[in-house]
Amino acid sequence: MKAMKVANALKIAPVAFYPAYYEKEEDADLRDIAHMVINNIKTDQPYRFHIPHQRDNSIQNRKHLLVRLMEFSKRMGVEGISSAMVNETQDEIIAACSWRWHEMPVSLPVMAEDEGDTLTRMAAEGLKRRLTTLEFGWKPPAEQYQVYINRLRYELSVLKKLGFCGYFLMVENLLSWARKQDIPVGPGRGSSAGSLVAWAIGITNIDPLRHGLLFERFINPERLDLPDADLDFSQAQRPRVLEYLEEHYGEKYVAGIPNFSYLGMASALRDTARIYGVSTEDMAVSKQLKPFDDEGLTLEETREQLGALDKYAKANPEAFDAACKLQSLMRSYGKHAAGVIVSGVPLTERTPVELRNGVRCIAFDKRFCESMGLIKLDVLGLATLDLLALAKRYIKENEGIDVNLDAIPLDDKRVLEGMALGETTGVFQFESGGMRNLLKNLGSGIKPMSFEMAVATTALYRPGPMQSGMMDTYVSVARGYEDAHSLHPSLDELTKETNGVLVYQEQIMKASQILAGFSLSEADMVRKAIGKKDIEKMKKIGADFSDRAQLGWLEVQTDDGQIVTVHRAALHPCSDGKKRTVEQAMKEDADIIEFDTSK
Structure with a gap:
């Protein structure tokens, strides 16, 4: 009543609305079920809290809403209620609102007056230093220098074209500061290890050419996908890294990223089964659902294809019906463990900012950062780096030796012998029982354990390769039980080091x-x-x-008389700026300036 008096006095037209928590009236019980799922309550739990207390929080049409409004005015003795509050006022609000979404340009802090020139200079100086320094017991031979220079030029041209030079400078600035503060930093992992520029300026410590890593896996020159580097820091000192970002760029420009967890097909089935008291044996059908979930199917659609699920649905109709309705429901929200946004404009110009457990976060999760022109940094805390730093300190204190981890050769015999015996307790990504068994299986093979073999285990010991039989095939070939299978004669060289198996994404490419x-x-x-x-x-x-x-390859003679082999479907840059196949160029009398001979 007071609100109505204030509205009348200020001549503000009130608008009527009714809270809607579900679509249809018959869905009222779903709120109760969702509450039980989220709070781990069973349907038969004595004296449990029931929601909702009323069953009319579905979406109402205007006629229904007006009836409710009149009932409310009589019950509460409120005057001045009219149909205009449902019709005209709502229409006025709708008419006054307009919203149009558009992709926002990338926003990063300005790192230099000319970011392209600065990055080029740093990369050139860094590459010169890298090429003449032993790292992990190896340095590139002089005859390969031009290959490195050409790759560096190519990457820099792409980064300048896409406007990502500032991103590389920002990441380098953060890592350089951390090293100066004696904060342990990881050598790099993920797709950023494929960048020679990243290696040259010290973002990573991994030579991509030595290890056959591809720049295009990190940054695709033909698609404006924002870069996303995984940065490992000491877990104990990660808070200092976050403090530096806020102090250096300003609190208004730095925030965390939220995450939202949803009920997938399997989790919806498991959670509803639990609250309805379904037996563990019946609940086991949820383990068969992942392939169907990956295809984006609903439980109802999957039921038609999976007999075990149909059997479950018939035996537990209430639980199955609830699972169908709860699939894709948001279960909880929190803060992303590692994601940090650093923007060139105040974040509130791009997104709402809120506090989650006392930490500033943007309101949208990582899926929408790119659309808002915000680049995510993954600032991860790794306990292994603390362990290594502690080990180095103890060795220095007790033996007087400064251990340089970057000087240990990748073919160190004692290290590889230890891995072949599965002696990897405490070694990041190699310490689980299953991984140690895999290492021992490979260690007893016909070839001694190598660095390449150890790397392959980290890609093979995953659900996909294990379930598909790829891991077993790799081990079987390594132990001499079978010969490597040829996927295609032209791929034999590509899969030679991985026992005839396509282990890495780079091999797929x-x-x-x-x-x-x-x-x-x-x-x-x-x-x-x-x-x-x-x-x-x-x-x-x-x-x-x-x-x-099916088009195959052909041989072409270049202007200088060389014979090059190119694929008939490959596109080559021409003098007019377009790309054409050899046959298209001949037909249109276009000059190819460089042949794509990659195989």
């Missing part, structure tokens, strides 16, 4: 090049479609791959 003449940018799209299990995109790419793979 290179195979796309070899078989179908895909550019590395196109090959990266193949990798992403497979990684995200995007069935529709894989079908589309698959059709293109099949067509192009």
Whole structure:
């Protein structure tokens, strides 16, 4: 009543609304079920809290809302209630609102007056230093220097074109500060290890050419996907890193990223089964749902394809019906463990900012950062780095030796012998029982344990390769039980070091090049479609791959008399700025300025 008096006095037209928590009236019990799922309460729990107390919080039409409003005015003795509060006022608000979404340009702090020139200078100086310094017991031979220089020029041209030079300078600034503060920093992991520029300026400590890593897996020149580097710091000192970002760039420009967890197909089935008291035996069907969930199917659609799920639904109709309705429901929200946004403009110009457990966070999760032009840094805390720092300190105190981890050769015999015996307790990514067993299986093979073999285990000891049989095939070949299988004669060289198995995403990309003449940018799209299990995109790419793979290769004589082998479907840059196949260039009398001979 007081509110109505104030509204009348200020001549503010009130608007009527009714809280809607679900779509239809019959969905009222879903609120109760969702409450039980989130709070781990069973349906038969004595004296449990029931919600909702009323069953009319569904979406109401205007006529229904007006009836409710009149009932409310009589019950509360409120005067001045009219149909205008439902009709005209709502329409006025709707008419006054307009919203249009548009992709926002990338916003980063300005790191230098000319970021491109600054990065070029730093990268050139860094590469010169890297090429003449022993790292992990090795340095590139002089005859390979030009290969490194050409790769550096190519990467820098892409970074300048896409406007990512500032990002590299920002990451380098953070890592350089951390090292000066004696904060342990990781050597680099993830796709950023494929960048020679990142290696040259000290973002990573991994030579991508030595290890066959691809720049296009990190940054695709033909798609404006924002870079996303994983940065490992001491877990104990990670808070100092976050403090530095806030102090250096300003609190208004730095914030964390939230995350939201949703009930997937399997979790919806398990959680509803639990609150309805379904037996563990019946609940086991949830383990069979992942392939269907990956395809984006609903439980109802999966029931038609999976007999075990149909049997479960018939035996537990209430639990199954609830699971169907709760699938995709947001279960909880929190803060992303590592994600940090550093912006060139105040974050409130791009997104709402809120506090989560006392920490500033933007309101949208990482899926929407790119659309808002915000680049995410993954600032991870790694306990292994603390352990290594502690070990180095103890060795110095007790033995008087300064251990340089970067000086240990990758073919160190004692280290590899220890790995072959599974003696990896406390070693990051190698300490689980299953991983140690895998190392021991490989260590008793026909070839001695190598660094390359140890690296392969980190890619093989994952659910996909284990379930598909790839890991077993790799081990079987390593132990001499079978010969490496040839996927295709032209791929034998590519899979020689991985026992005939496509272990790495880089191999998928290179195979796309070899078989179908895909550019590395196109090959990266193949990798992403497979990684995200995007069935529709894989079908589309698959059709293109099949067509192009049948075209084959041809030999072409260049202007200087050289004979080069190129794929018929490969696109080559021409003098007019366009890209064409050899046959298109001949037909249109276009000059190819550089042949794409990658295989």
